[in-house]
Amino acid sequence: MTRTDPVSAPAASPRIAVIGLGAMSRSLARALPRGAEGLRIGAALVRPGSGAEVEAAAAAAGLELFRDLADLLAWAPDLVVECAGHGAVRDLAPGLLEAGVPVVVVSIGALGDADLRGRLEAAAAGPGGGRLTVASGAIGGLDILRTGGRAGLSRVVYRGVKPPAAWKGTPAEDAVDLDALTEPTVFFEGDAAEASARFPKNANVTAAVALAGIGFTGTRVSLIADPTAAGNRHEVEGEGAFGTFRVALSNVPLPDNPKTSWLAALSVEEAVVRHFQSVSY
Ligand SMILES: NC(=O)C1=CN([C@@H]2O[C@H](COP(=O)(O)OP(=O)(O)OC[C@H]3O[C@@H](n4cnc5c(N)ncnc54)[C@H](O)[C@@H]3O)[C@@H](O)[C@H]2O)C=CC1
Ligand SMILES: O=C([O-])CC(=O)C(=O)O
Numbered sequence: 001m002t003r004t005d006p007v008s009a010p011a012a013s014p015r016i017a018v019i020g021l022g023a024m025s026r027s028l029a030r031a032l033p034r035g036a037e038g039l040r041i042g043a044a045l046v047r048p049g050s051g052a053e054v055e056a057a058a059a060a061a062g063l064e065l066f067r068d069l070a071d072l073l074a075w076a077p078d079l080v081v082e083c084a085g086h087g088a089v090r091d092l093a094p095g096l097l098e099a100g101v102p103v104v105v106v107s108i109g110a111l112g113d114a115d116l117r118g119r120l121e122a123a124a125a126g127p128g129g130g131r132l133t134v135a136s137g138a139i140g141g142l143d144i145l146r147t148g149g150r151a152g153l154s155r156v157v158y159r160g161v162k163p164p165a166a167w168k169g170t171p172a173e174d175a176v177d178l179d180a181l182t183e184p185t186v187f188f189e190g191d192a193a194e195a196s197a198r199f200p201k202n203a204n205v206t207a208a209v210a211l212a213g214i215g216f217t218g219t220r221v222s223l224i225a226d227p228t229a230a231g232n233r234h235e236v237e238g239e240g241a242f243g244t245f246r247v248a249l250s251n252v253p254l255p256d257n258p259k260t261s262w263l264a265a266l267s268v269e270e271a272v273v274r275h276f277q278s279v280s281y
Contacts, residue, residue, distance in 0.1 A: 020084025109196030141247030
């Protein structure tokens with residue numbers, strides 16, 4: 001027998017697409033190919049009305065551009081990574097999962113909606129359903145909440161501090177004059193259900209903490225605008241039968257979006273790499 005093909009042909013590169021082409025997707029598309037794994041983003045699903053700026057961003061990143069879920073499905077993605085917003089999780093993730101496509105979600109606050117969680121769980125569990133994974137995002141310590149939580153948690157508290165500019169365009173503007181602040185100011189106190197729903201671009205971390213720990217209503221949340229803050233700070237304290245813990249992060253924001261920590265983009269990169277590993281450490 002004559003072989004003309006190489007004995008060990010390289011495996012085809014997985015077809016990875018992002019939803020949304022904002023700060024996080026652009027960071028991911030730039031960073032992923034620099035990793036040793038040889039992965040890259042190949043396509044982006046953007047809003048139907050997206051114009052020339054988005055086309056230029058896609059061209060610069062070498063991405064195929066789709067404006068319709070059916071076109072993305074026809075591209076046959078091996079993995080789709082949502083980096084868009086709560087609406088994208090609600091409108092697009094169930095259809096992807098039903099079609100058998102694995103989905104990584106970073107707009108985790110959308111999962112505060114119990115009906116949506118039920119739809120996603122049903123889509124993933126259905127015949128040929130894809131797997132839904134949640135990226136850790138801009139926060140850490142989720143592993144402690146999950147593991148400690150197996151023996152029961154009695155208290156989980158989250159505190160989020162960002163510079164006033166990062167709270168622009170959010171309900172924080174109704175509570176305080178962000179431009180006039182001279183000291184750290186608490187403008188929201190409540191639970192993770194309310195925080196993640198009212199601050200969909202700033203408080204996804206509260207949903208990540210809630211899902212890993214004691215749920216959306218059990219997780220106490222304070223949000224703070226601090227004119228002296230250089231970046232985005234997140235603190236989580238937990239208590240349970242296992243003991244206690246405290247995690248504090250001081251995150252560098254993405255240059256294109258002061259609301260979003262670079263760590264959130266890195267967490268998506270890590271989730272993508274992990275998805276394709278046969279052994280994960
Ligand atoms: N889990 C976490 O720790 C974090 C989660 N996030 C989430 O990630 C999202 C993306 O963050 P960034 O890239 O910084 O925001 P961004 O605002 O820079 O980019 C989001 C892009 O997605 C597009 N988009 C929105 N809905 C869409 C849809 N249905 N279909 C296609 N495109 C859509 C927007 O037009 C925009 O271009 C945020 O909206 C937030 O929900 C952000 C920071 C941290
Ligand atoms: O990126 C961050 O620091 C946190 C954030 O915006 C979110 O949780 O939605």
